Amino acid sequence: MRSLVPSFELRTPPSLATALELIAREPGEWRAFAGGTDLMVLLEAGKLAHRRYLNIWNLAELRGISATDGEISVGALATYTDIRRDATLQREFPLLCRAAEETGGIATQNRGTLGGNIANASPAADSPPALLVYDAELELISAGGTRRVPYSAFHSGYKKMNLRADELIARIILPRGRAGWKSYYRKVGTRRAQAISKVCMAAALKLVDGEITDVRIALGSVAPSVIRATATENALRGKRLDSTAIAAARVSLASEIAPIDDMRSSARYRSRVAQNLLEEYLQSADRA
């Protein structure tokens, strides 16, 4: 049943500085509200637990996609549509654009934000596997300044985040220099659009004369948070990309993920599909 709408507060701060002052003065009292594609669903279901929200949607400092020599900085309020249409991201970070394309439908992509996808902290989120593959960092901002954390260290468990009550996610930083890596993104769900994934995998590897010199593998919907499969990466790094390596990688992946049975899928199905995705990827990387 829908929540009682008048009991929720939503306030538009005049500036980012004002927003940061407010959350510093009353820590834990306010939560950020951006495109609403997750929070309004909870409101409708009567499951929106928190009462007071700051409408950050129009804060210009948290928008925009900019580039320097070394990195791309994506504002936390960049929508999936903004990401899909960005020429630099398309060229250098195709997995993030693929994730944006496969999130919801167009209307969701026009409102949903990358920062929101991270802060919602769903283990089934579509863009975090891509962010893990790209070694993304988060720039967190508070009245006291900014700090950077590797995205791989941001989620510490189911819906748990390394984010203080007086901080907002300001920007997502993508280090450049992945040219020539062979990359892969596949989301398995009941349909391409509008479906929450059963399993999602993003990966990239660098192949030099048939040998895997470096590799990243990340998955959604197979653990309490989106994870990097570091043991499987280690099993592949330095190996020749052949059937022996692929078989070993499958075994390793099965042992390091922890999928569950839920309404969308079963643990057994998820484990099998995750291994199949990995094999599909490694075989295609070998052929290409």
Next chain:
Amino acid sequence: MARASTPVPEKVAVRCRVNGRDATLRDFPMTRLLDVLREQLNLTGIKEGCGEGECGACSIEMNGRVVNSCLVPVLQAEGVVIRTIEGVASGEQLHCVQEAFIAHGGAQCGICTPGMILAAVALLANNARPTEGEIRMALAGNLCRCTGYTKIFESVLHAFSGAEARE
């Protein structure tokens, strides 16, 4: 510092432009734009389907981008240019997508139709000659329980060919 009690928010005035006219909406800040537009401006072409952003029946345009109005709190309409299905035709002259839906049987019960048309109009704005695949992608967030989609895709393809607009 935690407060002893959270004050109950009051209704706010939200100024925006809807289908070419200035409008002032008054409601609690978290009230769904869907409800406010239907009840205060009588724009009942906006339909409620799922109420959770899955079906696209409540689609509207905000600043030129299609969104699900069930997922937009009215406070975020401040200063925004809104277009609903009621603002797609120019006076008595239907949009070519609307003409095509009539000519090719793209509408049955009508609940999904406003959202389908808005999604197709948005596609047309960026892509004058979409393929059937591109049409399917653009309309993937709009669910229809009557037509089986074939007539809808045919309608949109014909609208883009321009034939209906000239007839």
